[in-house]
Amino acid sequence: MRTSRLQLLAAAGVAVASLALTACQDGTGTRDEGASASQPGASTPSDASSQAPDESSSGSGGNASTANGSTGPGGDTAGSGESGSGSGGGSGSGSKGATAGKGSAPGGSDDAPATFNPCNGSNTSVSAAPVSRPVNHMLITVKNTGSKNCDLTYYPVLRFDEMQWVPQPVAESKPQAVVTLAPGESAYAGVLLSAADGSGSGGATGKKLTIGFQGRTPNSDGGPAAIPSLPAAGVYYDSSLTVTYWQSSADDALTY
Numbered sequence: 512m513r514t515s516r517l518q519l520l521a522a523a524g525v526a527v528a529s530l531a532l533t534a535c536q537d538g539t540g541t542r543d544e545g546a547s548a549s550q551p552g553a554s555t556p557s558d559a560s561s562q563a564p565d566e567s568s569s570g571s572g573g574n575a576s577t578a579n580g581s582t583g584p585g586g587d588t589a590g591s592g593e594s595g596s597g598s599g600g601g602s603g604s605g606s607k608g609a610t611a612g613k614g615s616a617p618g619g620s621d622d623a624p625a626t627f628n629p630c631n632g633s634n635t636s637v638s639a640a641p642v643s644r645p646v647n648h649m650l651i652t653v654k655n656t657g658s659k660n661c662d663l664t665y666y667p668v669l670r671f672d673e674m675q676w677v678p679q680p681v682a683e684s685k686p687q688a689v690v691t692l693a694p695g696e697s698a699y700a701g702v703l704l705s706a707a708d709g710s711g712s713g714g715a716t717g718k719k720l721t722i723g724f725q726g727r728t729p730n731s732d733g734g735p736a737a738i739p740s741l742p743a744a745g746v747y748y749d750s751s752l753t754v755t756y757w758q759s760s761a762d763d764a765l766t767y
Contacts, residue, residue: 630661630692631724631734639720639739641704641746648765649702649746651722651739653757655692663690663757664733665725667700671717671748678702681767684755699764701755704748711749718745 634657641649655661666680681703690698705711720741724733758764 627727628659628661629724629726629733630655630663630698632722632737633735634661635692635737637722637737637739639702639722639741641742642765645765646707647704649704650761650764651700651702651754652697652761653692653699653737654697655694658694660691660693663692663698663724664727665729666754666756668723668725669702669752669754670721670723671715671746672719674717678752678754681753681755684758684763684767686756686758690757690759698757698759699761700757701764701767703751703753703767704746706749706751711751714747714749716745716747717741720746 630653634655636654636656638652639649640652651667653663666684669678684701692698705714718741720739722737722739724736725731726733753767755764755767
């Protein structure tokens with residue numbers, strides 16, 4: 512009987528212990544530890560997700576600062592560099608334009624002086640004589656016989672006898688400025704009379720030569736013409752007949 516009671520007490524103790532263990536597991540025991548263990552796991556994603564915007568904002572902020580670096584300070588630098596080079600290019604091209612302007616200022620013989628006084632048959636003496644070298648050439652000499660400066664523009668307009676065409680000028684002989692003659696000074700023009708190889712056509716012998724002078728503008732009237740003396744036998748010319756612009760030296764006139 513006593514043994515049965517002890518067995519009952521022992522069984523009751525085991526039941527109480529089991530209930531206590533169950534209560535611990537259901538309360539603050541194992542489940543609490545499990546909950547606290549799972550809490551960091553839950554906080555880690557939330558931390559990561561909460562940092563993700565920071566990183567992405569930091570990343571986009573980095574990108575923004577990079578973009579700002581390109582369009583901001585970097586862009587400003589590039590912009591100022593471009594504007595600098597632009598202004599440099601502008602001033603460079605401006606300088607070039609100015610240089611070109613200065614280079615073209617004399618304008619060759621196309622620009623008559625402001626105080627223009629044409630040389631012509633009334634204030635000059637004119638001669639025309641064939642030369643031995645170069646072959647088939649003639650030299651025209653104009654001397655200022657007046658009391659003040661006179662200006663020779665463009666080239667002499669030549670006409671042998673009743674010739675119906677005007678000899679063309681040698682473009683390469685165009686000077687950089689109008690030839691101005693002081694009293695007593697001379698200027699020159701070279702004339703190619705005929706082709707040395709006989710390639711010219713329409714050959715004729717001129718007995719009379721009229722030299723016309725041009726005014727301020729091309730082909731304008733520069734005043735009275737001159738009629739220099741020619742050799743008694745006349746001067747042979749053909750379709751190769753050309754004339755230079757007025758030159759300051761005889762050597763330059765006979766170069767072409």
